[in-house]
Amino acid sequence: MKFPRMGPESWSALVVALCGAGIIAVVPSQVDRSGDEVGVTGATLPYAFGTLILVFALSLLWDALRGKGGEGRREGGNGTGGARPWAPWVGAAALIVHVLLFPVLGYWIATASVLVVLGWLYGLRPGWTFLALVVLIPLAIFGLVEKMLIILLPRGWWGW
Amino acid sequence: MDQLAQSFFLIADWGVLFAVSGGLVVGILIGAIPGLNVPLAIAVAVPLTFRMDTLPALGFLIGIYKGGTYGGSVSAILINTPGAPAAAATTLDGYPLAKAGKAGKALKMAVYSSVLGETASDLVLITVAVPIAWFALQFGPPEYFTVTCLSLTILGIVTGDWVRKGLISGLAGLFLSLIGTDEMTGGTRFTFGSYELSGGLTFVAMVIGIFAVAEVLHQLGEPTGGEEGGKPVLEVSPDPADQRVSWAEFKGCWREILQATGIGCFIGALPGLGSAIAAFVSYGTAKSRAKNPEEFGKGSLKGIAASETANNAVTGTTLVPLLTLGIPGDVIVAIMLGAFIIHDLVPGPMLFKEKGLLITAFFGMLLLSDGLHLLIALVGMPLWMRIIRVSRRVLLPIVMVLCVVGAYVLSSSIFDIWVTLAFGVLGYLMRKFGYPAAPLLIGFILGPLLETNLRQALVISAGDFSIFVARPLSLTFLVLSVAAIVYIVRLQRRLQAQRRGAGGAALNSHP
Numbered sequence: 001m002k003f004p005r006m007g008p009e010s011w012s013a014l015v016v017a018l019c020g021a022g023i024i025a026v027v028p029s030q031v032d033r034s035g036d037e038v039g040v041t042g043a044t045l046p047y048a049f050g051t052l053i054l055v056f057a058l059s060l061l062w063d064a065l066r067g068k069g070g071e072g073r074r075e076g077g078n079g080t081g082g083a084r085p086w087a088p089w090v091g092a093a094a095l096i097v098h099v100l101l102f103p104v105l106g107y108w109i110a111t112a113s114v115l116v117v118l119g120w121l122y123g124l125r126p127g128w129t130f131l132a133l134v135v136l137i138p139l140a141i142f143g144l145v146e147k148m149l150i151i152l153l154p155r156g157w158w159g160w
Numbered sequence: 161m162d163q164l165a166q167s168f169f170l171i172a173d174w175g176v177l178f179a180v181s182g183g184l185v186v187g188i189l190i191g192a193i194p195g196l197n198v199p200l201a202i203a204v205a206v207p208l209t210f211r212m213d214t215l216p217a218l219g220f221l222i223g224i225y226k227g228g229t230y231g232g233s234v235s236a237i238l239i240n241t242p243g244a245p246a247a248a249a250t251t252l253d254g255y256p257l258a259k260a261g262k263a264g265k266a267l268k269m270a271v272y273s274s275v276l277g278e279t280a281s282d283l284v285l286i287t288v289a290v291p292i293a294w295f296a297l298q299f300g301p302p303e304y305f306t307v308t309c310l311s312l313t314i315l316g317i318v319t320g321d322w323v324r325k326g327l328i329s330g331l332a333g334l335f336l337s338l339i340g341t342d343e344m345t346g347g348t349r350f351t352f353g354s355y356e357l358s359g360g361l362t363f364v365a366m367v368i369g370i371f372a373v374a375e376v377l378h379q380l381g382e383p384t385g386g387e388e389g390g391k392p393v394l395e396v397s398p399d400p401a402d403q404r405v406s407w408a409e410f411k412g413c414w415r416e417i418l419q420a421t422g423i424g425c426f427i428g429a430l431p432g433l434g435s436a437i438a439a440f441v442s443y444g445t446a447k448s449r450a451k452n453p454e455e456f457g458k459g460s461l462k463g464i465a466a467s468e469t470a471n472n473a474v475t476g477t478t479l480v481p482l483l484t485l486g487i488p489g490d491v492i493v494a495i496m497l498g499a500f501i502i503h504d505l506v507p508g509p510m511l512f513k514e515k516g517l518l519i520t521a522f523f524g525m526l527l528l529s530d531g532l533h534l535l536i537a538l539v540g541m542p543l544w545m546r547i548i549r550v551s552r553r554v555l556l557p558i559v560m561v562l563c564v565v566g567a568y569v570l571s572s573s574i575f576d577i578w579v580t581l582a583f584g585v586l587g588y589l590m591r592k593f594g595y596p597a598a599p600l601l602i603g604f605i606l607g608p609l610l611e612t613n614l615r616q617a618l619v620i621s622a623g624d625f626s627i628f629v630a631r632p633l634s635l636t637f638l639v640l641s642v643a644a645i646v647y648i649v650r651l652q653r654r655l656q657a658q659r660r661g662a663g664g665a666a667l668n669s670h671p
Contacts, residue, residue, distance in 0.1 A: 012593040016328055023335060032347030039623045042342045042349060045611050049335040056324045056331075087380040091560075092585055095373075098564065099577050111561055118557035121380055129554060137558050141565055149211045151569045 010064040017057035023050030087121055094118065106156025111138040167521035170215060171528055179216035180529045183223020184536045190224070191231020191243045192544050196555065198228035198244060199371045202495045204559065206364050206502075207566040214503040214518060219525050221496050226278055226533055229435055229472050233270040233464075234544045238263060246435035246471040249443040253456065253463030260459055261396055264403030264541075269461050270468045271537040272405065273417055275530055277469035280421045281428060281476030282526040285483075288429075289512070289523075292484040296509035301616035302627050306637035308609045311487045311602075313644040325595045333603025334610070336361060343608070344615050356575045364498040365567045365579040366604070370597050371495070372563045373584025376556050378591055405461070413465040416446045420466045424473025429480045434490045435471035442470030476526060482507050483519070487606070491598040494605055 006014075023046060031043040098114040105113075115134045124130050145151050170176075183205075190201040201224050209217035232244030237254030250270065257266040299307070312330070339350045340360030351357040397403070420442040427438040446466035447456040456463045478489040486508035488494035500507055505515060512519055537544075567580035587597050621627035629635050 008593065012589075012595075019332075026350070030350045030352070032342065032345050032349070039625075040615050040618050042345055042347065045607075045614075046335060046338055046349070049331045049338075053328055053331050053335070056328045060324055060328075084381050088377040088588055091377055091380045092581075092588075095560070095564070095581055095584075099574065099581060102564075102568075102577070103574060111565075114564075115557050115561060118560055119553070122553040122556055124553045124557075133554060133557060137561065141561065144208070145565060145569055149208070149569060151211075151572060153565070153568070 007064065010061055013057050013061035013064055017054055017061060020050050020052075020054030020057055023053065091118060091121055094121070103154045104156055106158060107142065107153035108138060109156065110154075111141070163517055163520050166517055167524050170517070170521040171524045173215075175213060175216045176219050176525060176528075177532075179212065180219040180223045180525065181532055181536060183220040183225075184227040184529065184533055185223075185540065187224035187227025187229075188231035188234070188537065188540065188544055189227075189547050191228035191247075192234040192547055193243060193552070193555065196243075196552075196559070197375070198225060199492055199495060200375050200559065201228055202492060203364075203368045203371045204562050204566050206367070206495065206499050207569050209499055210502060210569065214505065215521055215525060217499060217503055218496075218522060219529065221499055222526065222529055223532075225492055225496070226472065226475050226529055227536075229278075229475055230270065230274040230468070230533065230537060231544070232471075233274070233468055234267065237266045237270065237464075238545060244436075246439050246474075247467070248436060249439040249467035249471075250464055252443070252467075253458070253460045256457070256459035257461075257464070262402040262459070263396065263545075265405055265409075265461070266459075266464055267541060267545075268403075268405045268538070269409075269413070269464045271534065271541075272410065273413070273420070273465040273469040274472040275534045275537070276417055277421055277424055277471070277473035278475050278533070279527070279530040281425050281473040282523070282530060283476075284425045284429075285476040285479055285526070286523045289480055289483055292480065293509040293512040296484055297513075298633070299509070300631075301613040301620060302631050302634040303637065304609060305613035305617055306628055306634045306641070307485060308487070308606055308613065310637050310641045310644060311481070311485075311606055312610070313641055313648060322594055322596060325593075326599045329590065329595045329597065330599035330603040333600035333605075334607040335603075336366075336600070337604045337607025338611065343612055356573070361604075362570055362576050362579055363604070364502075364570055365576040366583045367495050367498065367601065368563050368567055369580040369583025370587035370590075370600065371491075372559060373580060374587025374591060374597065376560045376563070377584060377588040379552065379556055409461055413462050416442075416462045416466045417469045419445060419449075420469035421473050424470035425477045427470075428474035428477035428489065430489070434478075434492075435474040438474045439467040439471040443467045483511060484509060486609070488602065491601055494601050497605065 027043050027046050027050065031041075031046060094114055094117040098110055101113070102110045104110075112134050115137060116130075119130055119133050124133065142153065145153055186201065186205070187198065190196045191198060202221055205221060205224055209220055212220065228244060229246055232242050232247030233250045233254060235241050235243040236247040236250040237258050240251050240255040242248040242251055254266045254270065257263070337360075339357055340348065341358055342349055348358050423442045423445060424435075424438045427441065428435075443456075443463060443466045446462060447453050450456065450462065474490075478493050481487045481489045482493050482497065482500075484507075486506070488497050497507065505511060505518065563580060563584070564577055567577045568574070570576045590597055590600075617627055618625070627634070628638060
């Protein structure tokens, strides 16, 4: 018997099923079970939600393996990305680096840097628009947050 | 009467006027730009309203909501691309009219019908909200549990065509709402020892991630070239009569406007349906009842009136379940719930008792926003026609930075930015694999209501489950839940048929 081929649909269903199973597995260590006297404890609904997620995900997996999957796929989407499938991941990585550097470099440098990366990813190339984006936007947001909302933004190791 | 006079003074304030007007301008701009949408705009705006006074803050968000719902029609009419899913039905007649050189006529008809629809909807809200709230004061935990069960049938609707994936998303939201401190025992759940998680996930940080960051990440995967160059240039008719709506033309659409107002108000009050569905149902009804249905789809003003009135007629009545029961009617209102709570307005029946003056002023502000909407939409029309040419290349990086800063200002905490990022990536993956995000958010809001009231009801009955059928109101809600499920199944089938007929793929793009 040939084992069915796993496509993006099957993999996503499998990951969701594992999440459901994971919820059920961690309930005993993560929930205080006092309140048994009324039949419903703090663990009851987590068990119920985890079990239902597992059941629905397994049914999706079963359909996907039989070639009946594809429920809710985006138009033109194949579960692997759009025209530039790598770009969202580069964008997400840039954001993670940005957040890591936010308290270290401070608001100004971190924000200008991430705007350079995101502007480039969206197809902007060096020019007046790019320069305006990188300089004026951090300035405008700074004015809005620090001057109008009076919330201090991170200063970084240099104090600015 | 005294309260009315006091509330008038509360809204007759420059701050309120500026906030509502600013919200309308931002909303129309966001709505007009394809790719940006109202949930994204409100998610980013909520943290910016923290330091504002209550009425201007809510006015700003209401302005974005109303403006954004109308704004989608601008690009729908001018470039055949609905700026928001709610305007998808408007493209069917708006664009043919614009191609015939009558863009001004189409845009003005859209403004008039939108404003009429939302004004009627606000009046319905004002009329029914107080009686419903007084009725809801009789609810105890069993009634709240069963009414929450009834609301959970929303998930069956917001899942659209993707029932199992929608249910998984809703269940994930219900589960995520349990993270943090258990209200009944005081113990923590699923915090894995993290101090930051002991208070639960920050709602607004989650919303910014799942709607705004996920959308911007998704757009990164789209092609960047040629987006500005490929749109056809519209001819404009030199005859001034082609750029305005005459009284005779307007009067000819009255039947469609009244019908659409009824449909929009009704659908808005039902949890979970939203403006896109209202527009399509209204358009389909108007076409099926028209004397000359063959005119629809070829530039009929009645078609524009039907869809635009209905999609804006949702905006007032969708606040009915939120304000009276604390249950959000759709995803945009669910996001706004965060702003209500931040400003110490906990939606539910007690809100009308404890904050009566503020709620009266809020209702007055809704009507004020309708007048301002008409004014701003007409005066700013040349600007809206230009803005659809602004590059997404410039706007999307700005939105992303606003998301990060918006998450930070919630509590000046880097942890909230991580929550936003994590949910941004999760939202992006959900979108890629066809798991709708709206049920997750609604599940997250309803989870605590469901669990707390279930457990409190069982404490009252000493563990006897018959308490839910022994009380008349509670039993009624259970019966209504079953009826709602049957209704939803039938409605889904009807909508699927309409989508196939009206090219409603755009409906599926609703988050």
